[in-house]
Each structure stands twice: as structure tokens, then as C-alpha cells.
Amino acid sequence: MNEKIKQALIDIVGEKNYTDALIDMVSYSYDGSQHKHRPLCAIWPDTAQHVSEVLRLANKQKIPVIPRGAGTGLSGMAIAAKGGIVLDLSHMNNILKISIEDRLVVVQPGVVYADLEKALTPYGFFFPPDPASGKVATLGGNVATNAGGLKGAKYGTTRDYVLALQVVLPDGRIMRTGSRAMKSVSGYDLTRLFVGSEGTLGVVTEITLKVYPKPTATSTALATFAKLDDAGRAVSQIMFSGIIPSALVILGRHTILAINQNTDLNLPEADAMLLVETDGYTQEETNYQIQKVIDIFNENNPKEVKRARTEAEAIELWAARKSAYGVLARIKTHFVLEDVTVPMANISDLLRGVEAIAADHNLQIATFGHAGDGNLHPQILYDGYDPEEVKRVEAASADLFRLAIDLEGTLTGEHGIGLSKAPYMALEHDAVAMDVMRTLKKTFDPNNILNPGKMALEA
């Protein structure tokens, strides 16, 4: 690190909030993805003013700045792909306001999802996106990636809850977007331009989120199907039936097998398992909804249908899903977790296509996902020390992305583009859309200092 710039950074954030120690740089070279690259230094700003001064300096010196939350992202968004300064926002972790009458909270970007959840529980309210990484992931990261989760089919994703932002632009200017009012159509929707922009357009330093009353009743049911087509038809019929489950999870054959081999859950052997939760204000309504789901299960040749009668039984039904990621992650030395997403009616075609890709490339791919919004997580398990197998994984990933696009879907339902999917952006977006995205990037960040190398914005 250039000594003059180092001193300038220390002058802004203070000595204790700066590091370029090797041990820290090694930690910061990773995130939740398989990518790694070492930054030059890391700093912890305390205020939007700090962020502004750092960006002004970096912009003048043309040094990359990588905003970082908890680093749980799965697409390499927090990797310092071109070196530079990691801007770790974890110190800005105050909940600034909880206003239940207005159905909103105001938070700093470093607040952990679970901490907001805890703070809202006494009021009976919640912030619904519920990403799987919620125990550690920060709300700034949720906004940067437009995080989704188990309940997306009914409650949407982060984007649907962001009312307003404070953002620092690459040139250091501080801007407010949106409104504390529940709805506003005043000017361009700058707020949602930043949601999901992966830290490439500005640094979010304050977030106003809509919150929602937490449902007080739930019902849970599960079915296994010998044939994938029957499960796929059940998903379509549920979507057609007029109810929207709060969760509609699908587990594929290899995931079921892996769970059986590595736990004592003893699931029936099947091509697919569907796990459904309905929620609401009264037990009558959640029962009414789950009964509709069970009727649909029964019309589609299930091997087995189970309904939870108690809270404990519901937890038992959820155990299979909750174990999937961990069980699968331990099978081989490495894995890639994808998040291809298609229109709901194409979900069984997607699942079938994933199995064909696994066979083509002689790889183990286990799949689970959110059938309620067409989002599957094929988890490719491989030996990362075998260069030939790594190559097959890369080829299989590329096939997977092409399959999703062929099925009218998207490369990524919730993990983002980052480094992992940057080479495939043009599969999904036409040349005009790619040009518009690159023009936006250039307009906001002409020196390309903010999180460079991500989202294929430089080609």
C-alpha cells in the first residue's frame, strides 16, 4: 500500500479502523464463493462522511473500493478482484429507528439480518426476505444483492421492502433516494437502481425498510413422489389453486439420497419431495390452505403424504430441508451452489435437465430449491484438487445457465452475478440491455472504482 494513501485513509477513519496486516488481507480475500483475491487494505468507516471521504480519495487516485458486509455472498461479489480497498461496513450497525405505526425501520448497512429480526419480534413484526445466511448476513448486503429466501413466493425479496436509501456516489457525493411514505411516485425510482447493483454504483449507508406483521399461524405438509412429473404437476396445480404457500420447497432425488446416507431421517426413496407451509392470522385459514395442497398432492400419485399436527411435527418435516445444504457440502472437498430460476411451470423440466447435465459431465449434482418461485439450487459436488474435475464443473455450470435461459428463466434468482456468472450475462440480456447497463455504470462511476470486474460491466 502506497504510504501516502495509507496515511490519508488513516486520517479519515482513524488508525484502529485501518489494516493491511497479511493475516487480515488473507481473510478478506475470501467470501462465500470459490473465488479469492487479496485486497491492499481494509477499513471500517463509522459514518457516511467517512465513506464519502474514502470514495473521494479513491476516485482521485483511481483505486478500487470493494464494499463488504458479512461476505456471505455466493457469487464472489465481495472479492477484491482487482485489489484495492475493502470497505467493511460492519461497524455501521445501528438500528436507527423502529416505527411500527409507520410500518418501517431505519437501519445502518452493517446491521445483521437476525439482529433486526430479534428487535422486531416483541412487536410481532418482521422483515420477510429471510435469506438462508440471515444469522450473519448484513442488511447492506441484502440490499446490494436483493436477497431472497424461503418465503419469496409469498413475500417477495428485499427489493419489495426498501423504501428509501442514503447512498454515497463514487465521487463522494451523498444522496437520499425514496421516501418514508409507504408509496411515492416522485421522480425516477433511484432506490431500486441501487438494490441488487452489487456495490457497483454507490455505497449504501442508510436503509429504510418496510416491515410486515408476522403471521401468527402456520400449517405444514410434505409429500414424496416416485415420478418427477407428478411433483411438477402438483406445483403447477398449487399455483393455479388460488393459494400462495408461504414456502414451497422441492428436494430432488440425489438430495434425498444424500440426506438418507448422512442422517437418520430415513426419507422414502423418491424422485422428488415437496414441503409446503401456509401461513395466516388464524388456524382455520392455514388449515384451509394446507388442505387444498394435500388434496392436490393426493391427485398426483404421491408415495407418501404427511401433515404436521403439532409444532414438533412441523420441525421434523423441515429437518430434511434444513439438513440439505450442510449434508451436501460435506460429501466432497468442494461445491458450487447455483440458483437458476425459471417460470414455475418449467420447474420439472429444469430438474430433469439438471440430472441430464450431471450425467453428461459425470458429476454429482444434488438439487433442492424454492419451487414456489421457480428457483432451484443445483449443488455441484466435486474434488477441487482434481483440475480435470474442476473443468467438468465449469462446463456443467455453463450448461446449467444455458438450460435456465432456454426455459425462459434467469441465471440467478437470488445469489447475484458477481464474478461467477459475469461470463454468462449476455446469454440472458440482449445487446441493447447490456449496453444500457454498461452506460449506467460509466455514468455513475467513470473511473470504475466501485467493485470493478463484477457483472460484466467492462467489456
Add this chain to the structure above:
Amino acid sequence: MNEKIKQALIDIVGEKNYTDALIDMVSYSYDGSQHKHRPLCAIWPDTAQHVSEVLRLANKQKIPVIPRGAGTGLSGMAIAAKGGIVLDLSHMNNILKISIEDRLVVVQPGVVYADLEKALTPYGFFFPPDPASGKVATLGGNVATNAGGLKGAKYGTTRDYVLALQVVLPDGRIMRTGSRAMKSVSGYDLTRLFVGSEGTLGVVTEITLKVYPKPTATSTALATFAKLDDAGRAVSQIMFSGIIPSALVILGRHTILAINQNTDLNLPEADAMLLVETDGYTQEETNYQIQKVIDIFNENNPKEVKRARTEAEAIELWAARKSAYGVLARIKTHFVLEDVTVPMANISDLLRGVEAIAADHNLQIATFGHAGDGNLHPQILYDGYDPEEVKRVEAASADLFRLAIDLEGTLTGEHGIGLSKAPYMALEHDAVAMDVMRTLKKTFDPNNILNPGKMALEA
């Protein structure tokens, strides 16, 4: 109209799809607002290709193009403020796809809201925004203005339902944004940059909308309050109670008086009336919710509380709200209908402020609105032939906007900026946000041909 350009336009859309007849130009000089300005000509494109060729021509010749749906907008968005070509999209009115299994529809921009509603009814689905103008307004206009309606508090606005767009850019390039998948985080959210952009960035030629199962049960209740504070407190308590009504309407004192003077509804004299609907899958749950609302009414000194026991009784309770706009519109020769919106807890301060502004400017202002999302509609009634009164109306409007901003709200919850609120944009948005919006406009439309003069993008 320049003969060469006229011929070029006719070459694109055909003779029968071009007009510059005076009688048509007079019609096209109006929309739902008090503004008017005559265009040079109007054309009806049939395809995105037509739109592309027209924009290419207009961009080269630097002629303004004003995209237009049904012209029901209340802020002057469809007014040819600087002359030019009205691009009337009403011929592009096909519903291209209804895919209930995927919970989506694909439509052209000229489809009328009510026609989509009719097409979805057999499936038990709906597109929730439900703008008051839905019987004539087009979906393209809904997207351009991010239209909201009665059910915004529970179901959000148009923005929350737009999955994907086909857009023609000012230079004629055709682009697709978004995805048919229920969720996608692939690249910048270009879709929502166009939603609410009032036809200033591009022309939407195809829309993919999420649809939603229509609730099968509702409950309705009404209360009147002698004191505004009691009604305001009831609204806050309802929002705190854990339920979200599908509609929560407020009527102010002058609206109640006007309805009594002009109908035989015989409402009790009161400072405020609250009308609430709850919805769901089962009667149990809607009853459970409405009972919570009634309990809250009863804790806040109501003059009267009524609950609909039948469908007919519900219609009767809604009659007051439904009559408001029409009754008020007939009282004086002219009116302006505003849509200031504030955080919910500030709704009674807003209502009280409106009454003070009416007194200050010696004007008749009647107010009703969507208390459930903090959106009030002060309707200023005046004699448009009295220049001195017109001046007082303008001064009162300005005060109204300042009041909304002072109460942490927005100039416009659902009608948009257009011409009406353009002079007030800087009250709400800081200098950096204004600069970013103007930069976006310049980046997309360097020749300023698309709907120029709106949203204060030129200063």
C-alpha cells in the same frame, strides 16, 4: 406539420394511423389534469417496430414524442407541453399470454386495466393495483405512472408486479428488461427504472405482469369520529395491531358534508370517517381481522360503528367513498385533486394541515384518501374563471406540498409529477438526487425528445 416528416410518419404507420386534423388535435391537447397544449399530430403504432421507426425519425429531427395511453393521468403527463407527436398506444391492446401456472400475464401497453381484470376473473386471479380510473386507463399508463389504488396498503402498487418489459429507447433501439421468472437478480433493475418514469426514458411496448389469486372472502366496517385525533389514533393502532386491511379509507369533514348535501346517504356529521375492508381465503379470517379493527374503533371514542353483515350492506358502506370524487367534482366549475402522502402516523397532522391551508387561502378543500398507506386526496374546489381564485389555488397547492414534505412525506403517492408538481421536485429531492435524475434523462435521451418538460428534468 412539416410535409416531409408527415409523409415519413405515414410511411411508417400507414395513412389511417396518422392524424393532424384540428378536431383530433384539440382532443389530444387535454388529459385528466387542468393542463392543455396542442400537439402537431397523433399516430397509432401497431408494433414495437413502428414505435422504433418513429422514435428514430423523431430523434433525428429532434421532434418531441409524447407516449399516451387513455389520458386519465391527473398531473399532465400526457400533455404535449412542447408540441410534437402524440404516440397513442391504444391500438396495441392485445393480451398476449395468460399463464396462471406461472402466475403471470404478458400484455401490450394499450390493454385497458378492466379488460385484463375481465380476462383474469375466470381463473380467480387479478392484477391488484386497481387504480380508480381502471375502467378506462391502460396498463402502459399504469406502468408509466406506477399506478396505485384502493388496495395499496396490502397489495402495493404497479411496481411490485412488473416482471419484465420490452422498451423502445429514444434512439429507436428495442430492449428487453427483467425476466419471466418470479425473481431475478441478474444485472441492474432496468425494469423498475422505467416503471414510473412517465414516458421520459423510453416507450414500453410489452409488459409482463405478476398476477395474484383474488381473495375469496371480505369483511367491511365503518366508523365516524367527532374528533380527528381519535380517527388518527385508530389508524395508527390498526397498523400496529398486526393486521393489514385490504382497504383503509379516510373521509374528512368537508367531504362528509358535501356528500350529505348532494346525496341522500345521510352520513352522521363528523370530523372523520374510516372505512375498512379486510380480505382473505376464509370468512373466519376476515371476521377475525375486522373484529380487531372494530375493537380499535371502539377504544377511540367513535360516534358510530357499523359492520356490514351482507354483501348488500358492504356496498352501502362503500357508497359514501364511491360518491366522493363525483360529488365534489360537481360543486364548483373546476377542481385539482392532489395525492400528497406521508408516513402513516402523520395522517391526522396532514388532514389538520389541509384544513388550515383551506382557511388560510379561503378555499374549499375536501379530503379523502388511503389512510392505510398515508395517501390523502385533498380536492381543491374552485371557480376556474376567477383569476384571483386560481392564484389562491396555486398558492394553496404549494403550501400543501410543503406540508407533505415537512411531515416526512412525498409530493405524490400515485398521480406522478408530470407538469403539475415539476416546480416542486426540489422540495422533496436533494440537489444530488436531482442531478442524478437529470443525468439519467440526458444519458437515455440526449436530444430530449421523449415527453419533454415533465418532472423538472431540464433545469
